[in-house]
Amino acid sequence: QSNQFCEAGIGYGEVGCGLSSSTKLLIKGGTVVNAHHQEVADVYVEDGIIVAVKPDLKVTDDVKVIDATGKFVMPGGIDPHTHLAMEFMGTETIDDFFSGQAAALAGGTTMHIDFVIPVNGSLIAGLESYEEKAKKSCMDYGFHMAITKFDDSVSRDMEIMVKEKGINSFKFFLAYKGSLMVNDELLLEGLKQCKSLGALAMVHAENGDAVFEGQKRMIQLGITGPEGHALSRPPLLEGEATARAIRLAGFVNTPLYVVHVMSIDAMEEIAKARKSGQRVVGEPVVSGLVLDDSGLWDSDFATASKFVMSPPIRAAGHNKVLQGALSNGVLQLVGTDHCVFNSTQKAFGIDDFRKIPNGVNGIEERMHLVWDTMVESGQISVNDFVRVTSTECARIFNIYPRKGAIITGSDADIIILNPNSSFEINAQSHHSRTDTNVYEGRRGKL
Numbered sequence: 001q002s003n004q005f006c007e008a009g010i011g012y013g014e015v016g017c018g019l020s021s022s023t024k025l026l027i028k029g030g031t032v033v034n035a036h037h038q039e040v041a042d043v044y045v046e047d048g049i050i051v052a053v054k055p056d057l058k059v060t061d062d063v064k065v066i067d068a069t070g071k072f073v074m075p076g077g078i079d080p081h082t083h084l085a086m087e088f089m090g091t092e093t094i095d096d097f098f099s100g101q102a103a104a105l106a107g108g109t110t111m112h113i114d115f116v117i118p119v120n121g122s123l124i125a126g127l128e129s130y131e132e133k134a135k136k137s138c139m140d141y142g143f144h145m146a147i148t149k150f151d152d153s154v155s156r157d158m159e160i161m162v163k164e165k166g167i168n169s170f171k172f173f174l175a176y177k178g179s180l181m182v183n184d185e186l187l188l189e190g191l192k193q194c195k196s197l198g199a200l201a202m203v204h205a206e207n208g209d210a211v212f213e214g215q216k217r218m219i220q221l222g223i224t225g226p227e228g229h230a231l232s233r234p235p236l237l238e239g240e241a242t243a244r245a246i247r248l249a250g251f252v253n254t255p256l257y258v259v260h261v262m263s264i265d266a267m268e269e270i271a272k273a274r275k276s277g278q279r280v281v282g283e284p285v286v287s288g289l290v291l292d293d294s295g296l297w298d299s300d301f302a303t304a305s306k307f308v309m310s311p312p313i314r315a316a317g318h319n320k321v322l323q324g325a326l327s328n329g330v331l332q333l334v335g336t337d338h339c340v341f342n343s344t345q346k347a348f349g350i351d352d353f354r355k356i357p358n359g360v361n362g363i364e365e366r367m368h369l370v371w372d373t374m375v376e377s378g379q380i381s382v383n384d385f386v387r388v389t390s391t392e393c394a395r396i397f398n399i400y401p402r403k404g405a406i407i408t409g410s411d412a413d414i415i416i417l418n419p420n421s422s423f424e425i426n427a428q429s430h431h432s433r434t435d436t437n438v439y440e441g442r443r444g445k446l
């Protein structure tokens, strides 16, 4: 039974929102791809669940058939790193759980994992707030939890998150001094608690004290524009924090996930640790893989400020090396850090780069850009594409998307099926509310 909120995608997961209606679907004759294998086969889907994958399946007349001959049939993308409806730097991201997810679906991503930010340090209050925000959802999502302070109550809340709320990953910000940052003592406590709960510790790896110093230096030199953002937090500070977090995780003997690896410096620390046998996961994001810092140096503030994110988009060369690290397995999966502010919000920092809200878009473009940059260039196979955009994320975070969301695509065509809701969308739709798109004109061929 349809209702207007279901049509708009709002109320996803609630009774009566498309989940109960019975649908039978056959995706016929495509090349079905997973992370290990590909073969020409039919995919039979009932009520959004994949029931059979076999060549030449025979079905009854009530089954809707989609001809996928000459196309790939792949799992929907999973974005491991997003910030929808996030309150940050005195404002809130303009993509919420509806507009951000609609944009994701348009680009072939059918699940994402967002970061709950605690309210006054309380994980429970933070989760309640994000559960409220997520009521607008139109696709699968999950949560990581940020840890912004540490005491007995946070420690207890972490246990509740793991044992009762299904949250098994906790992020520690080593940057953003004075707001989200934790010091080494708190990081160590958090790592110990992650170990005892069997949860995965994640880090935003930049040395926040040194960044603070770098920012002061820039302002003293009279550098107030967006280029000051990159100059104040060089790769060196990302490398240092990555190395420190890796060593502390090694000291506690717990696995570590490094989010948005943006520099050669950070990547090399991860490579070294992995070579020595330490369990470290490295996540590049599309901005770091395909962009360079030239936009930050544009003389037009509105253009340059679009590219402000942390860690910064690095000078040309880092991107190519990160692509290589993704293709040889030193880095394992691709996120976006989708964290969108519009031009009015970016203008808060017109006189001082420290006030430009940090973040760029990507949730809609990720699949296309990874395809174009990595598959079309021959750096990774189609199976690797599935692994780095979808299944590796599911494996690391123990995710079971509720329903079998699928995309089918070829060079010229993409069909996105979101059997979870009655909300219909296709690759021509653009729903991100951004007017600060850093990938303008780079829609890709997938």
Ligand SMILES: NC(=O)NCCC(=O)O
Residues within 6 Å of the ligand: 083, 204, 308, 309, 310, 311, 337, 339, 358, 359, 360
């Ligand atoms: N990355 C960024 O610039 N904004 C989002 C917050 C974070 O992940 O650091």
Ligand SMILES: [Zn+2]
Residues within 6 Å of the ligand: 081, 082, 083, 259, 337, 339
């Ligand atoms: Zn982030």
